[in-house]
Amino acid sequence: MRRDRFLVASALAFFLAADIYFVLLPRLRQWYLLPRDRCACLGRHANGTLAGNGSTTSGHLMGRGGYGTGAAMVTGMEGGAEAVVGVGGSRLQSLFAHPLYNMRLPEMGGEEVLLQPGELMEYYKRKVARWERQQKYYSDAALVANLSLPQQPVTFDPEASWLKFHLGINRYALYTRDDPGIARLMTDMQSNAIMSADYTQDEKALKGVCDCSQVVKPSGHHLKLALKFQDFGKAMFKPMRQERNEQTPEDVFYFVDFQRHNAEIAAFHLDRVLDFRRVPPVVGRLINVSGEILHVTRNEELRSVFFTSPANNTCFFAKCLYVCKTEYAVCGHPDLLEGSMSAYLPGLSIAPRISIPNPWIRSYSFTGKEEWEVNPFYCDTVRKMYPYNSGNRLLNIIDMAIFDFLTGNMDRHHYEIFTKFGDAGFLLHFDNARGFGRHSHDELSILAPLTQCCIIKRSTLLRLRLLTQPDFRLSEMMRESLDGDLLRPVLTEPHLLALDRRLEKVLRAVQRCVRKLGEGQVVVADFVEVPEGLATPPQPPPASQPPPAAPPAPPSKSR
Numbered sequence: 001m002r003r004d005r006f007l008v009a010s011a012l013a014f015f016l017a018a019d020i021y022f023v024l025l026p027r028l029r030q031w032y033l034l035p036r037d038r039c040a041c042l043g044r045h046a047n048g049t050l051a052g053n054g055s056t057t058s059g060h061l062m063g064r065g066g067y068g069t070g071a072a073m074v075t076g077m078e079g080g081a082e083a084v085v086g087v088g089g090s091r092l093q094s095l096f097a098h099p100l101y102n103m104r105l106p107e108m109g110g111e112e113v114l115l116q117p118g119e120l121m122e123y124y125k126r127k128v129a130r131w132e133r134q135q136k137y138y139s140d141a142a143l144v145a146n147l148s149l150p151q152q153p154v155t156f157d158p159e160a161s162w163l164k165f166h167l168g169i170n171r172y173a174l175y176t177r178d179d180p181g182i183a184r185l186m187t188d189m190q191s192n193a194i195m196s197a198d199y200t201q202d203e204k205a206l207k208g209v210c211d212c213s214q215v216v217k218p219s220g221h222h223l224k225l226a227l228k229f230q231d232f233g234k235a236m237f238k239p240m241r242q243e244r245n246e247q248t249p250e251d252v253f254y255f256v257d258f259q260r261h262n263a264e265i266a267a268f269h270l271d272r273v274l275d276f277r278r279v280p281p282v283v284g285r286l287i288n289v290s291g292e293i294l295h296v297t298r299n300e301e302l303r304s305v306f307f308t309s310p311a312n313n314t315c316f317f318a319k320c321l322y323v324c325k326t327e328y329a330v331c332g333h334p335d336l337l338e339g340s341m342s343a344y345l346p347g348l349s350i351a352p353r354i355s356i357p358n359p360w361i362r363s364y365s366f367t368g369k370e371e372w373e374v375n376p377f378y379c380d381t382v383r384k385m386y387p388y389n390s391g392n393r394l395l396n397i398i399d400m401a402i403f404d405f406l407t408g409n410m411d412r413h414h415y416e417i418f419t420k421f422g423d424a425g426f427l428l429h430f431d432n433a434r435g436f437g438r439h440s441h442d443e444l445s446i447l448a449p450l451t452q453c454c455i456i457k458r459s460t461l462l463r464l465r466l467l468t469q470p471d472f473r474l475s476e477m478m479r480e481s482l483d484g485d486l487l488r489p490v491l492t493e494p495h496l497l498a499l500d501r502r503l504e505k506v507l508r509a510v511q512r513c514v515r516k517l518g519e520g521q522v523v524v525a526d527f528v529e530v531p532e533g534l535a536t537p538p539q540p541p542p543a544s545q546p547p548p549a550a551p552p553a554p555p556s557k558s559r
């Protein structure tokens, strides 16, 4: 070969080798890795145990809601244990990357989101304007009285994280899985300056009435405040009342149990790990009760319940200082106090909600029993009642019961829904502060909706099963999730381990139902209605549910 030809051929061979090594091989590797997962799930789809449980259910779940491909769904069902990739070593991130946690939702139009940006911005501007008017009024009054008022600078920030949170609320959940704004909102709630403090609306509605002879409320030991940030974001603050390692004594009724700030925090994380996303974001924070409550509140009544304890700590009280028992005060050390901060939802004037009694409500008296406690066929009655006779409502109640059983919360007297989304909307899981009281006891009666009705959403069941897998164990997911909170450890180890034990009990309850009625009756497709569903009549109930009856008046009160 001539020398010049040899050189050209060598150069070409070199480029070809480089191309194969640097371009082609990586692509092949990528290609090899991706489809392998897909093939695996397709294979499983064919013989999958759960996937094979009725084309109606999975078709419903995927087809109507437009939740991604069937292949993705089935990976979610069975591929859990193998799907661990460990994003940056985080098991929790692997869980959230799992297909079961990434069901695609249909495109969301105006009717699917709670608020439009324009109306929220108008609302925000009105709030700022009202604040400024009040500020001027206070300044003028102070000038006349020759007093100096502390300046409380406020900012109008159209990019504020709480605005983004409100704009992200849709008819399926309070936030989307991949919304980066939630992490920002949580950081803001942990650190943003607090410009005012006040009683919450429901406390104000009591108008200071404190009847301590009533066992339930207003008994004056609910101590919670609304704290406002400089950018007008708002959080509900519940102070620490109990040490983390203290268990509620056996003889204490659930309705006089303490509200636990760490239970509020842990419940938000659990709700997110279960992928419900029905609890507003909650973080832990150390509050300076003098600087961040007493000195910034304009509420005279609130100011009047502050005092200095014999140990020189700053303490404050519920409204019923002189009527109710004095041991209900909470104290800083000397000023710092742990508490939970729960992001406020949009105000009722722009996003009305209704509060509905839980059909499995408990008796809030020492002796009373509710019908569900004595009638094993109670669910048949509920199933005939509007709005439990169609759609997803009963399934949502069962999700809520499972959630409450895991935390041990017996205090779910009401639940709330956004009126905009009608009966198909999700249930808000507010007020979880009475969970995590006793790790050594599993209160099976909380599961009554599940054990009496014997139905569960397919997607919930699949995620619960996933959370028993060694790589995604619920306690570990929770440990990692809670580790991100400033007040870590939020839950003690026994509480974390109780979650695994309770989860097994939920799955055993489902198994018992399946043995009795068959999987087709028990595991129900949880359809997410297509957008036009708002205008269309409710879905016919699945075969396992009785036909709808004439709706009696809904047991709800509007707010």
Ligand SMILES: Nc1ncnc2c1ncn2[C@@H]1O[C@H](COP(=O)(O)OP(=O)(O)OP(=O)(O)O)[C@@H](O)[C@H]1O
Pocket (backbone or CB within 6 Å): 200, 202, 217, 222, 224, 236, 259, 280, 342, 343, 344, 345, 416, 430, 431, 432
């Ligand atoms: N993050 C939030 N955003 C908006 N409103 C909220 C939020 N958290 C709670 N609320 C409202 O405040 C009400 C009272 O809050 P919560 O239930 O947590 O306190 P509580 O003292 O336990 O009250 P109750 O005695 O009624 O159970 C809720 O029913 C709900 O309407």
Ligand SMILES: [Mn+2]
Pocket (backbone or CB within 6 Å): 411, 431
């Ligand atoms: Mn409560």
